[in-house]
Amino acid sequence: ELTAFTYGVSHDLKSPSRTALQMVQEGLLSDNGNLTADQREMFEGAIDTLQRMQCLISDLLDYGILVDQKPPEENVDLNTLVEEVLFDLRDRISETDAKVNASRLPIIRGYRSQLRMLMQNFISNGIKYQRDGTPPLVEIKSDKLRGDTVSIRFIDNGCGIPNDQFDKIFGVFPRLHRQDEVHGSGVGLAICKRVAFNHEATITVTSTLGEGSTFEVSFPKGRVR
Numbered sequence: 001e002l003t004a005f006t007y008g009v010s011h012d013l014k015s016p017s018r019t020a021l022q023m024v025q026e027g028l029l030s031d032n033g034n035l036t037a038d039q040r041e042m043f044e045g046a047i048d049t050l051q052r053m054q055c056l057i058s059d060l061l062d063y064g065i066l067v068d069q070k071p072p073e074e075n076v077d078l079n080t081l082v083e084e085v086l087f088d089l090r091d092r093i094s095e096t097d098a099k100v101n102a103s104r105l106p107i108i109r110g111y112r113s114q115l116r117m118l119m120q121n122f123i124s125n126g127i128k129y130q131r132d133g134t135p136p137l138v139e140i141k142s143d144k145l146r147g148d149t150v151s152i153r154f155i156d157n158g159c160g161i162p163n164d165q166f167d168k169i170f171g172v173f174p175r176l177h178r179q180d181e182v183h184g185s186g187v188g189l190a191i192c193k194r195v196a197f198n199h200e201a202t203i204t205v206t207s208t209l210g211e212g213s214t215f216e217v218s219f220p221k222g223r224v225r
Contacts, residue, residue, distance in 0.1 A: 010060040017057060021050040060187065066114060066194045075225050076112045078105035078119065078152065082140065085120045089127065098127045098136035105142045106150050107225040110199045118195040121188040122215055126156035131210065148221040153214055160209040170203070192217075199223055 028035075028043040035043070082102045086093070093100065100123060108115060126138035139155040161169060170193040192215075196203045200220050207213035 010057050013057050014054070014061070017050060017053050021047065021054065024050060056187070062117060062187075062191055066117075066191060066198065071111050071113070073109055074112055075107050075109055076115050077107050078115065078142075081112075081116050081119045082123075084116065085123050088120070089124060092124070092127060096127055096130060096136055098130075098138065100126075100138045100140070102140040103142055105140065105152065106219075108199070108219055109223050109225055111195075114195045114198060118192050118217070121192050122154040125188060126154060126158060126213075129156070129158040129213075131157065131159050148224070149218050150221075150224045151216050151218040153216045155212065155214045157212040160211055161205065161207040161213055162209060163207070166205055166207075169205070 024043060024046050028040070028047070031040070079102070082100075082105065086100055092098070123138055123140070127136045130136040134157060137157045139153075141153045141155065143151050143153065170189045193203060196217055200223065202218050204216045204218075205213060206216075
């Protein structure tokens with residue numbers, strides 16, 4: 001019932017928030033020089049707030065779908081997903097002068113759309129949480145572990161995560177940074193955790209403040225093709 005309620009509320013909020021954003025944007029664009037600098041700043045702040053709200057609503061919809069979604073399983077080539085994600089993030093990669101390097105990745109038996117969300121969240125986070133003055137670098141590596149378990153590691157050179165926050169970052173909404181420092185909804189890692197759960201996988205994190213973080217997703221033998 002809670003899942004249905006969350007999904008319903010998020011879906012119902014999507015249309016009015018989009019309408020409000022369009023109205024504020026049109027109001028700012030139609031200004032003929034009558035607005036003061038403070039008034040323009042207020043309009044721009046409202047646009048920024050509504051855009052964050054839309055991001056949050058979309059992420060909540062994604063998370064609500066993940067809880068109950070059971071589409072047909074298929075063999076998913078993670079290399080293809082990386083290519084798709086990098087294409088979608090090409091503008092952000094160019095803006096930040098980021099580099100994303102991926103080794104040969106396995107084929108995973110599972111849900112394509114969910115695995116794509118997992119890849120996109122980890123890659124975009126590696127770019128988003130960069131250190132001041134340091135271009136983002138994200139490396140994606142695959143290793144076979146004991147018992148034929150396969151791990152996918154997302155290694156970044158970003159700002160890092162305090163050790164006492166490791167358990168909190170996978171919850172819904174917690175944020176370690178202010179919105180003016182890093183934009184986001186605080187749902188991305190919760191989505192990753194749910195995707196891993198749906199594939200009988202586990203996620204671990206290691207991090208050093210000021211040096212970067214490594215997120216490791218370990219898939220069981222039965223999921224690897």
